Amino acid sequence: MKKQYSFHKFTKLRPALEFMNKNGAQSKIIAGGTDMLVDIRKGASKLDPVKHIVDIHDIQEFRNIEIKGNVCRIGACCTFKEIGISEDVRSYFPVLKMAVDRIGSPQIRNVATIGGNICNLAACADSIAPLLVYDVQVRLCSVGDERIVPLENILIKPYKTDIHPDEILAEIHLPLPVKDWKYCFYKLGRRSGVSISRLSYAILLKTNKDKIEDIRFAFGALFSVPQRLKDIEKELKQQSISADLWKEVSRKVAQKILDETGVRWSTFYKIPALQQLFYTSLMDLT
Amino acid sequence: MKNNIFSVVGKNLPRTDAYEKVTGRAQYAADISFPGMCFAAQKKTTVPHGIIKNIDISQAERVTGVEVIITHKDVPGNNISGVIKYDQPVFSFDKIYCPADVVSLVVGEDKEAVQKALTLIKIEVEELPVLSDYTHALDKDALLIHPENKSNLINHYPLRKGNIEKGFQESDVIIERTYTTPAIEHAYIEPECITAVPDFRKDVYKIYGSVQNPFTCRRIVAQVMKVPLANIHIIQNELGGSFGGKDDTMDMLAARACVACKKVGKPVRIHLSREESIIESYKRHPYTMNYKVGVSNKGILKAMKIDILADGGAYASMSPFVTWRSVVQATGPYEVKNVHTDVRAVYTNNPYTGAMRGFGSPQIIFAQESLMDELADELHMSPIEIRRINGYKQDSETASGQILSNHVVSLNQVIDKATKESDFEKKYETYKAKYSVEGNSHSINLILNDNQFSAGSNIKEGIGLACSFRGCSLGAEGVDATGSLISIQKDGSVYLISGLAENGQGLRMTFSMIAAETLGISPDDIYYLEQDTSRVADGGPTVASRSTLVGGEAVKNAAEIVKKRIEKMLIDEWELSERATFKFADHYIVHEGSGKKIAVSEACDKAYLNGVNLSAYGWFKAPEVDWDEEIGQGPAYFTYVYGCQIAEVEVNAASGKILVKRVTAVHDAGQIINRLGALGQIYGGVSMGAGYGIMEEVIVKNAEIQNINFDEYLIPTSVDVGEIRAFFVENPDRFGPFGAKSLGEPTLEITAAAINNAVANALGKRFYHLPLDLEQIKTGKTLYQIKK
Incomplete structure (x- = not known):
């Protein structure tokens, strides 16, 4: 028999926070529900402690995209569709635009939200790798309090973030990047529409003549949660760009994934595929 | 090109049912409902292969809101069925053969009570080893799925022609390769839904559903219910895709729903979820x-x-x-x-x-x-x-x-x-x-x-x-014949039905165009009747890409019978020679010698007033084929x-x-x-x-x-x-x-x-x-x- 939940829909932030303050431990927030409804249908065990479904999709202050000073703020309940058509996102954060435009199907993009993508934290969440290369921070609200932390700090393990039970993810803060980044987003799915990533990555690269001035890359569906590889990035600064260098980088990334995830059913496919794909993307950027 | 010899055939015409389907008006099996209708949920085991030791429904029966629980004991006729061989239990009773097997049905008006009772049915199964790798099914020591057959072989077809050794001797290049293909799912958009409705006449049942082959379904239900074929009416609803996939699965569901319907005396519906559909329905052969x-x-x-x-x-x-x-x-x-x-x-x-x-x-x-x-x-x-x-x-x-x-x-x-x-x-x-x-x-x-x-x-x-x-x-699979019924009204409008069924492929439109071409009318003048086994003769299954060819010829035959009668009436009416020829096109009938013409609708009215039979049964039996x-x-x-x-x-x-x-x-x-x-x-x-x-x-x-x-x-x-x-x-x-x-x-x-x-x-x-x-x-x- 299907489990029953009580459903609470809020259109204002304050009462939602108060509800979470009281019932956070037994509540699950939905913003679009495209992941949660599947879990509910499947009777997923992670919902065992959950009694309340809290719908925050229509809290208007979570639906804005605006630039203030040097920061672009994207409300957590913005849908992928809204982000995809935002002029600000297109001109400053093209990697994010490329990623959100290819999530699911038009129907999914009309309801699924960026906040939901982060909070659900699937290994294959497509919007997170692009956010990581843009060094974003997230604003988390609770009754009478808020904290702003780097996104990567709250990504713990699959389906587990460091957002406290009484907190609601309010906004994503994207520092405006200087415009001369070269960029790439690559997503590989089993099919071209309505597909879940087998692997994805986002790359930002700044070059000075034939040297790397700065480089950032993050990966989806390869580690247990989307991840930047800052150690490897750091070693690359000021190095001369060459095919051999990119081969070496691809191997290092692959080795890192192997070290962290071990050998799984998909390893014999994913690891060789990733190296060639990543290498080709780096070559295409330079 | 060829289009000039036809007025309807060969044209690009939108289907008669297109408007209803794209606007959501078409009624699929789950869109209709009946007063007092009960819902039935199917109990399966989690064991893929085993001996059933005990089925305990006592706790489940006590759930408020549950009307009856059905097991093999309630089946009036054959509990073992199948489209060709009888080897599939309608309700499993002694053995579980695969995860698709159903042991019992919980029936009630309250869906939640039904779901709750489902969890309370206790089935004791002694697990048997599982044979999943079919490449070992014919090994000497293979586990036997149906031990009474003494082998896992379902069938073997040899074909021998010429001399294979000689052929290889004459070859300059010989290559040998092994290919494998997987099981796949039909993936029709509409999951299976069936409703069995009791009639006020004793032992008569009307069954509504997404049934691909109404006559196969009728045969199986009649055998399971132990009633004459004529007592079972299968009424086909709009089908949301089939691709060959709504045959056996639907026949089994119809039989189960009908057994439950008899016991509870009310309409009983089984409507599968997508997960149930994929688990229970048959697949393409690997x-x-x-x-x-x-x-x-x-x-x-x-x-x-x-x-x-x-x-x-x-x-x-x-x-x-x-x-x-x-x-x-x-x-x-x-x-x-x-x-x-x-x-x-x-x-x-x-x-x-x-x-x-x-x-x-x-x-x-x-x-x-x-x-x-x-x-x-x-x-x-x-x-x-x-x-x-x-x-x-x-x-x-x-x-x-x-x-x-x-x-x-x-x-x-x-x-x-x-x-x-x-x-x-x-x-x-x-x-x-x-x-x-x-x-x-x-x-x-x-x-x-x-x-x-x-x-x-x-x-x-x-x-x-x-x-x-x-x-x-x-081909040589079996009897290959089908019929069609046409009935022209006095205003020239037409009822049409065939022994083959619309599966979403557009059969109704194709048949309407064939009839329209023959009678010189438009497909819009034709009302294609709802598929019901009591309306038309058993024309075999809608399979094997046979509808246009075999069914279409039966439709043409029916239309031509009526056409000849109209011609005969006009010959008498216009005092023409017996060998007069007519052209039926664009809603008119023209006598080709004199140029005399009459609207089809007017001719039909005249025929009606003259007592001419404007209804006919068409039939087509395929030419003989043979197989050694x-x-x-x-x-x-x-x-x-x-x-x-x-x-x-x-x-x-x-x-x-x-x-x-x-x-x-x-x-x-x-x-x-x-x-x-x-x-x-x-x-x-x-x-x-x-x-x-x-x-x-x-x-x-x-x-x-x-x-x-x-x-x-x-x-x-x-x-x-x-x-x-x-x-x-x-x-x-x-x-x-x-x-x-x-x-x-x-x-x-x-x-x-x-x-x-x-x-x-x-x-x-x-x-x-x-x-x-x-x-x-x-x-x-x-x-x-x-x-x-």
């Missing part, structure tokens, strides 16, 4: 095919030795017929003097397999067409050349010894058209020249060394061809169709992802009746075929399906298959209405093979296993995630 082929240096096929094993799953279902089509067509459309074929279907504990669009042909075409390309490569010939040398021509002899003389053998026509339209030869050579040298090996080391990286684009283009011949309709089971020889089908498809792909060599960029499909289906409907068949068939080629697979481990919804069972979306270019070669057939033949299945059966050949052209590497998914292309192996 095949393992061993082909050994000998060919002379000049490219002449000398011998073919074919050994095919099909996984039938737990029940025979359509296996005997599916594999029979395979044995007839296993050599492909090629003349081979010496053929030695064995096709066997076997029992396992896997999901049972049955009919699916294509019906035993997509598997063998994948093998034989891949093989033809490989032979061409060996002989340094083009894929077209080897097909030209060996392909069927007028009066060719098939593997079963049939001389193809009574229809136009158009294999070369369709190949010519397809290769010309796609610029095949030039592209094939261009892409072939681009093979990378190291392309032939898969890396085994995880971390690549420097020379394992490749420079430049990962995208490789390829083009591939495949062709087929296909016997139309049932011992040696697999005989004229298997009374006519054949030919098709050729060319796939153009882009393969990402790094990721293994295939983009089907373009498919050029050329089919000779005889005279096309509804051009728009025919195009729809090609677009749909090619898309399904592409899915079979590159992504679809029901993953079965230990007899259990791993991917039970569409998040994990992937079918192509509209952006996964690129341009489809469809062309018809129209050689009229002597048997079909206005020269029409078959199209539904030919469109699907060739595509995967064409894609496989295109991938080989792109990568310089051949693949032998479907689907050509990412892992297959990249690693040469199938990799699975198995759920714990």
Whole structure:
């Protein structure tokens, strides 16, 4: 028999926070529900402690995209569709635009939200790798309090973030990047529409003549949660760009994934595929 | 072109049911409801194979809101059923054969109570070992699924022609390859739904549902209920897709619902969820095919030795017929003097397999067409050349010894058209020249060394061809006859129904166009009646791409009977000679000698007032066919169709992802009746075929399906298959209405093979296993995630 939940829909932030303050431990927030409804249908065990479904999709202050000073703020309940058509996102954060435009199907993009993508934290969440290369921070609200932390700090393990039970993810803060980044987003799915990533990555690269001035890359569906590889990035600064260098980088990334995830059913496919794909993307950027 | 001889046939006409379907007005099985209707949920076990020790329903019965709980004890008639062999329990009672088995039904008006009671049924099962690997089903020490048969063999079809040893001796090149294909799901958009409704007459039941073959369903329900056929009325609702998949599954559900209906005395509905649908419904047969082929240096096929094993799953279902089509067509459309074929279907504990669009042909075409390309490569010939040398021509002899003389053998026509339209030869050579040298090996080391990286684009283009011949309709499977009923009203409007059923393929429109052409009216004047087994004679199942050909001819026959009566009346009325000829077109009847004319509606009114019978039964019985089971020889089908498809792909060599960029499909289906409907068949068939080629697979481990919804069972979306270019070669057939033949299945059966050949052209590497998914292309192996 299907489990029953009580459903609470809020259109204002304050009462939602108060509800979470009281019932956070037994509540699950939905913003679009495209992941949660599947879990509910499947009777997923992670919902065992959950009694309340809290719908925050229509809290208007979570639906804005605006630039203030040097920061672009994207409300957590913005849908992928809204982000995809935002002029600000297109001109400053093209990697994010490329990623959100290819999530699911038009129907999914009309309801699924960026906040939901982060909070659900699937290994294959497509919007997170692009956010990581843009060094974003997230604003988390609770009754009478808020904290702003780097996104990567709250990504713990699959389906587990460091957002406290009484907190609601309010906004994503994207520092405006200087415009001369070269960029790439690559997503590989089993099919071209309505597909879940087998692997994805986002790359930002700044070059000075034939040297790397700065480089950032993050990966989806390869580690247990989307991840930047800052150690490897750091070693690359000021190095001369060459095919051999990119081969070496691809191997290092692959080795890192192997070290962290071990050998799984998909390893014999994913690891060789990733190296060639990543290498080709780096070559295409330079 | 030909259109000028017809006023309706051959036109592009939107379907009569299109408006209702796209506006949501059409009523599907789950859209209708009945007063006092109960819902029934099915109890399955979690054990794939075992002996049932005890079924305890006592606790479940006590749940408030539950009306009755049904088990095998409630079945009035046969509890063991099946479409060909009787081997499938309607309600399991002694044994569980596979995870699709149903032990009992919980029935009640309150859905929640029903669900709760379902969890309280206790079934004690003593687990048996599981036979899931069908390639070991015929081993000497194999576990027996149905021990009373003494073997897991469902059927074996041998075909012997010429002298196989001599053929191989005469060969200069011999190659031997093994091909495998997976089980796949029909993936109709509407999951199964059935409602059994009691009648005020004793032992009479009306059954409404998404039933593909109402007469098969009626037979099974009547046997299970132990009532005469006439007592069971199957009323077909709009069908949300079938593709051959709503036969046995629906028949079983109908029987269960009817047993419950009798006991509770109220309407009872079973409506499957998508997960239940995928677990319970039958699939396409997985095949393992061993082909050994000998060919002379000049490219002449000398011998073919074919050994095919099909996984039938737990029940025979359509296996005997599916594999029979395979044995007839296993050599492909090629003349081979010496053929030695064995096709066997076997029992396992896997999901049972049955009919699916294509019906035993997509598997063998994948093998034989891949093989033809490989032979061409060996002989340094083009894929077209080897097909030209060996392909069927007028009066060719098939593997079963049939001389193809009574229809136009158009294999070369369709190949010519397809290769010309796609610029095949030039592209094939261009892409072939681009093979990378190291392309032939898969890396085994995880971390690549420097020379394992490749420079430049990962995208490789390829083009591939495949062709087929296909016997139309049932062939020697069984009785092949069907009827149609037409009734013209005095204002010229028409009721029409046929013994074959609309499955979503557009049969109602095609039949309406055939009747309209004959009577000189418009399809809009025809009201196609709801399908009901009490309205029309048993015309066999709606399968085997037989509707347009066999059903259409029956419709034409009915319309012509009435037409003759109207003509006779006009001869009397206008005092014409007995040999007067009339033209029926554009709503008028014109006497061709005098030019005298009358509106069809007026003529019908006159006929009515004169007491002329404006209703008629049309009938068509297919010409005789024959098959010698011992040696697999005989004229298997009374006519054949030919098709050729060319796939153009882009393969990402790094990721293994295939983009089907373009498919050029050329089919000779005889005279096309509804051009728009025919195009729809090609677009749909090619898309399904592409899915079979590159992504679809029901993953079965230990007899259990791993991917039970569409998040994990992937079918192509509209952006996964690129341009489809469809062309018809129209050689009229002597048997079909206005020269029409078959199209539904030919469109699907060739595509995967064409894609496989295109991938080989792109990568310089051949693949032998479907689907050509990412892992297959990249690693040469199938990799699975198995759920714990």
